Amino acid sequence: MPESVSKAPTINLAFTGASGAQYGLRLLQCLVAAGCRVHVMVSKAAQIVIATETDLKLPGSPSAMQKVLTEYASAQPGQVVVFGREDWFSPPASGSGEKAPLVVCPCSTGTLSAMATGASNNLIERAGDVALKERRQLILVTRESPYSQVHLENMLKLTQMGAVIMPASPGFYHRPESIEDLVDFIVARILDHLGLPQDLMPRWGEARVNAKMSRNDGFGQQD
Template identity: 45%
Template sequence: MSDLNQDYPVVLAMTGASGAIYGVRLLQLLSRSGTEVHLTISPSGAAVIRQELDLEVDLNDADLLPLLRYVPKWSNPTGVSMLAGDLPAGDLAAQRANIHYHRYNDYFTPIASGSFRTSAMVVCPCSGSTLSGIAHASASNLIQRAAEVHLKEHRRLVLVPRETPLSVMQLENMQRVAAAGAVMLPAMPGWYHGVDSLDSLVDFIVSRILDQIGVDNSLIGRWGEA
């Protein structure tokens, strides 16, 4: 696995597993950190965003500002988490400028090519069908193709499944992509960091993703740190 180079952008893909909030929160924090993001969303991913977050995403011409300003109804308004909605409009516009959106079926985008340099790719959440397509190098859309690119170029690829329980085939697919160099990071939040809200459980997973792709964050209290 090559060293991470934060001068290059991060690819973020959202697919049709439950847990859309993880991907949206990750998008918010990447854009707020000034990280350049290349975003793509599958039709199933958009359907889950609609069902779980009550947000509509036009896959042909996505308006990303609703994702950047999204705050869950259950969020703790007094905490540091999930406060993207409190940012000034100008800041949100600047964050939007850090994001390049690509249609999931457009193979003529930069992230479909290994010659386009990136620091990492995250699939969050990662559906079982997406995992299978990546594991068997049988890309049927841009998301799976971009993931294959990251594996063949020996770049960081982080997959965030949320399915439970897991079948033998899914476990075999996870083993296969892990052996090829991907990081399997299931959405299994820990409880040792002073959990006081649903926000802190979401941020546990997002913090671990950011750690894997080299983006500094202080979302959670870390073990052994005051």
């Protein structure tokens, strides 16, 4: 493993069976581009969704999947690591493992329910349980419509436990011209929450601040 990868910040990224595979795949590309090491977990349902919504076909074994995702994200060797669904010895499975944020993107309502109730039937659910008990950053990119009372109650419960619920509901004030622009809107918000640099879209108010600075030719000037 290159030294630059071994010293890079780690992000745990889980794909579950909700629609919106493009969000997670684009996030993977951006995390790699930002120099992060990414620990990836993919549910069986997510494999089906990815194959349905994109041209990417993920093989069943973690090692083969890792090779495909490494190439897809243009990652360095060892930068993308894929763990199996019952790999209980992987870092995300224990509070004694590496302290890293967990992003579930997209997050199915089934996964939402499992995390809200403390189920740990697979590695993704266990990783969420660990994130909550260790007070680590947990971002759940939910994708469902409409939400039932059960979904909303689970979201409230997880929010009260410290998770961030970030529905895949892109805004339009940046005047998107493509599906990619809509995907980037959500991915940019995730990167912002992770404290990672991003140039996918300007932050709210930046254009106005830059215009004022240009007009005033620096700080300390008044309109």
